[in-house]
Amino acid sequence: MKEFTDPEFIGGHLVIIGGAEDKYNERRILHKFVALAGGRDARILIVPVASDYPEFSADVYTQTFRNLGLQHVKVLRATSRQAVIDANADDLLADVTGVFISGGDQMRLVSILGGTEFARLLEDRVRHSPLVLAGSSAGAAGMSASMIVRGEAASHPNKNTVRLSPGLGILRSVIIDQHFTERGRLSRLITAVSYNPRLLGLGIDENTAVVISNDGTLEVHGHGTVTIVDGSCITYNDIAEVEDVQPFAVAGVQLHILRDGLRYDITHRTPIPVTEEFLLPDIE
Amino acid sequence: MKEFTDPEFIGGHLVIIGGAEDKYNERRILHKFVALAGGRDARILIVPVASDYPEFSADVYTQTFRNLGLQHVKVLRATSRQAVIDANADDLLADVTGVFISGGDQMRLVSILGGTEFARLLEDRVRHSPLVLAGSSAGAAGMSASMIVRGEAASHPNKNTVRLSPGLGILRSVIIDQHFTERGRLSRLITAVSYNPRLLGLGIDENTAVVISNDGTLEVHGHGTVTIVDGSCITYNDIAEVEDVQPFAVAGVQLHILRDGLRYDITHRTPIPVTEEFLLPDIE
Numbered sequence: 001m002k003e004f005t006d007p008e009f010i011g012g013h014l015v016i017i018g019g020a021e022d023k024y025n026e027r028r029i030l031h032k033f034v035a036l037a038g039g040r041d042a043r044i045l046i047v048p049v050a051s052d053y054p055e056f057s058a059d060v061y062t063q064t065f066r067n068l069g070l071q072h073v074k075v076l077r078a079t080s081r082q083a084v085i086d087a088n089a090d091d092l093l094a095d096v097t098g099v100f101i102s103g104g105d106q107m108r109l110v111s112i113l114g115g116t117e118f119a120r121l122l123e124d125r126v127r128h129s130p131l132v133l134a135g136s137s138a139g140a141a142g143m144s145a146s147m148i149v150r151g152e153a154a155s156h157p158n159k160n161t162v163r164l165s166p167g168l169g170i171l172r173s174v175i176i177d178q179h180f181t182e183r184g185r186l187s188r189l190i191t192a193v194s195y196n197p198r199l200l201g202l203g204i205d206e207n208t209a210v211v212i213s214n215d216g217t218l219e220v221h222g223h224g225t226v227t228i229v230d231g232s233c234i235t236y237n238d239i240a241e242v243e244d245v246q247p248f249a250v251a252g253v254q255l256h257i258l259r260d261g262l263r264y265d266i267t268h269r270t271p272i273p274v275t276e277e278f279l280l281p282d283i284e
Numbered sequence: 285m286k287e288f289t290d291p292e293f294i295g296g297h298l299v300i301i302g303g304a305e306d307k308y309n310e311r312r313i314l315h316k317f318v319a320l321a322g323g324r325d326a327r328i329l330i331v332p333v334a335s336d337y338p339e340f341s342a343d344v345y346t347q348t349f350r351n352l353g354l355q356h357v358k359v360l361r362a363t364s365r366q367a368v369i370d371a372n373a374d375d376l377l378a379d380v381t382g383v384f385i386s387g388g389d390q391m392r393l394v395s396i397l398g399g400t401e402f403a404r405l406l407e408d409r410v411r412h413s414p415l416v417l418a419g420s421s422a423g424a425a426g427m428s429a430s431m432i433v434r435g436e437a438a439s440h441p442n443k444n445t446v447r448l449s450p451g452l453g454i455l456r457s458v459i460i461d462q463h464f465t466e467r468g469r470l471s472r473l474i475t476a477v478s479y480n481p482r483l484l485g486l487g488i489d490e491n492t493a494v495v496i497s498n499d500g501t502l503e504v505h506g507h508g509t510v511t512i513v514d515g516s517c518i519t520y521n522d523i524a525e526v527e528d529v530q531p532f533a534v535a536g537v538q539l540h541i542l543r544d545g546l547r548y549d550i551t552h553r554t555p556i557p558v559t560e561e562f563l564l565p566d567i568e
Contacts, residue, residue, distance in 0.1 A: 181471060184468040184471075186470050186471065187465060187468070187470065190539070190541070205531075223531075224531055225531045225533065235555065235557075236546075236555060236557070236558060238543075238558075242543075246543070247489075247507075247508055247509040247541075247543045248541075248543065249509065249540075249541055249542050249543040249546050250540070250541050251540040251541075251542070251546075251555040252538070252540065252555070253538070253539040253540070253541075254536070254537070254538065254539070255474070255537040255538070255539050256533075256534070256535040256536065256537070257474070257531075257532075257533055257534050257535075257537075258533050258535070259522075259526075259530070259531045259532065259533040262520075262533050262535075271519065271520060271535040271536070273519075273520070274520060
C-alpha cells in the first residue's frame with residue numbers, strides 16, 4: 001500500500017470503465033473486476049443510484065454477475081439521498097470485496113451519495129482495505145475530486161465549453177472522462193486539464209477500463225484506448241486571461257494513447273516502457 | 285531566407301487557412317494575406333481548381349479581393365489537367381505577388397496541378413522569391429508533401445481511419461488538417477503523425493490561419509485555434525504492429541493549442557515564449 005501522503009493511496013484496486021462494457025460475450029473487463037475482487041468467492045455490492053432506472057440497472061448487473069458465477073451479489077437499494085442516509089452502511093459494506101457503481105448521471109450520483117456515511121465508509125474501505133471499487137461511465141466520472149458534468153464535443157477548446165463539479169474524491173489528482181473517442185471528447189479533457197494542470201486527464205473509451213493498483217500504476221484493459229492528458233509540462237496557458245467566448249491557448253500538453261495491456265506510472269507521470277516480452281494479455 | 289537545406293525554405297510567406305475565412309466583414313486573414321503580398325499594389329492569382337464549381341469560386345474570390353481594394357486580380361482558368369498544361373505558366377506567374385488556392389477537394393487539386401509546369405514554377409517562385417502563397421481548406425491541405433484525404437472524426441485512433449495521399453510538397457515536414465475543431469479531427473491528425481513522427485501536424489480551425497515566414501516561425505491569425513501535434517518526442521508507437529481494426533498506442537505526443545497572435549518555431553519545434561508586452565495584435 002502506498003503512503004498516506006499520496007493522494008491516490010488505495011488498499012486494493014480501482015477499475016474505471018469508460019461505459020458500455022461488454023456484459024454478454026467476452027466480458028473481459030467484468031471478468032477482470034471479478035478476478036481482482038476474489039473470483040468466484042467475490043462478494044459484490046452494486047450501487048445503481050446514478051441511473052434514471054436504478055432498479056433496472058441493478059437487475060441487469062445482478063444477472064450479469066450471476067452469469068459470471070457469483071453467488072454473493074447485493075444492491076444498495078436507494079433512489080434518494082434520504083434512502084442512502086437511512087441505509088445501514090456498515091451492514092452493506094461489511095463483507096463485500098467489490099463495489100460496482102453503474103452509469104447514469106454523475107451529478108445525480110454525487111448529489112445522492114456525497115457526504116453520506118455510506119460514501120465516507122466506502123472511501124475508508126477503498127483506502128484501508130483490499131476492496132476493489134469499480135465504476136462505469138458516470139460511476140467512473142464520479143470517482144475523481146473534480147468531475148466533468150457537461151462539455152461540448154468537437155467545439156473549440158474554450159473556457160466555457162466544460163463544466164466541472166465536485167466528485168466523490170476517491171481520486172484526487174486525476175480527472176476522468178468516459179465514452180471518450182466515441183464522443184470526440186479530447187478537446188474538453190484538454191480544457192479541463194488546462195483549468196488546473198495538476199490534474200491528470202484520463203479519457204476512457206467504451207468497453208475499455210483502467211485498473212489502478214496500489215503501487216500507483218495504471219493498466220489498460222479492453223477494446224478501445226485510454227488517452228492520458230498530462231498538464232504537468234504546460235509552459236503557457238492563458239485560460240484564465242481570455243474572455244469566456246474566446247478560444248484559449250495552451251502549450252506543452254503531453255498526450256499518450258494506450259491500448260490493452262499497456263501501463264502508465266501515475267506517481268511519476270510516465271508511460272511504463274514495453275518490455276521485449278510484451279504480448280497482448282490473455283483473456284482472464 | 286533560410287538555407288536551401290531546410291525542407292521548409294521559402295522566399296516569402298505561406299498563409300495556410302483552415303477554411304471558411306471571413307470574406308465579408310472583418311476579413312482579418314484576407315487582409316493579412318493582401319498586406320503580405322504588397323497591400324493595394326498586390327497582384328493576385330486565384331487558383332480555383334480544387335472546387336466543384338471553379339468558375340463560381342473564382343468569381344467569389346475575385347470580388348472579395350476587389351472589395352479589399354485590389355486592382356490586379358487574375359484567375360487560373362482551368363477545369364482539367366490538360367487546361368493547366370496548356371496554360372502559360374510563365375505569363376500567369378510572371379508578375380504576381382500572391383497566389384491564392386481556394387478550397388474544394390484536395391485530391392482534385394493535386395491530381396490536376398501535380399507535376400505540371402505551373403506547379404513546378406509556382407514552387408520555384410515560392411522558394412526563391414517573396415511570392416506569398418495562400419491556401420484555404422483543400423488549398424491548405426494540398427500544400428504538404430503528404431496530405432490527409434479521408435479520415436473518420438471522433439472514432440478510435442486506429443490504423444485505418446486515415447488515408448494519406450501525396451500533396452504538392454511545398455511543406456515537407458508538416459501535415460495540415462483543416463476545419464479542425466469544427467469537425468473534431470484531433471484523433472485523425474494524431475494518427476497521421478503516428479504514421480511518421482517526423483511530420484509536424486498542424487490542425488487549423490475555420491476562419492483561422494497560420495502565417496509561416498522564411499525565418500521558420502509560424503504565427504496564428506484569426507478567430508479559432510491552431511493545434512500543433514509534435515511527434516518528435518514519441519517514445520512508443522505500435523501503429524505498424526497492430527491489426528488494421530485494432531486501436532494502436534502512442535506515447536509521448538506533444539500538443540500545443542495556439543490562438544491569435546501566438547507563435548511557434550517550426551525549425552526547433554517549440555512554442556515561442558510570450559513576452560510581457562504580448563497583446564492581441566491590431567487588425568491590419
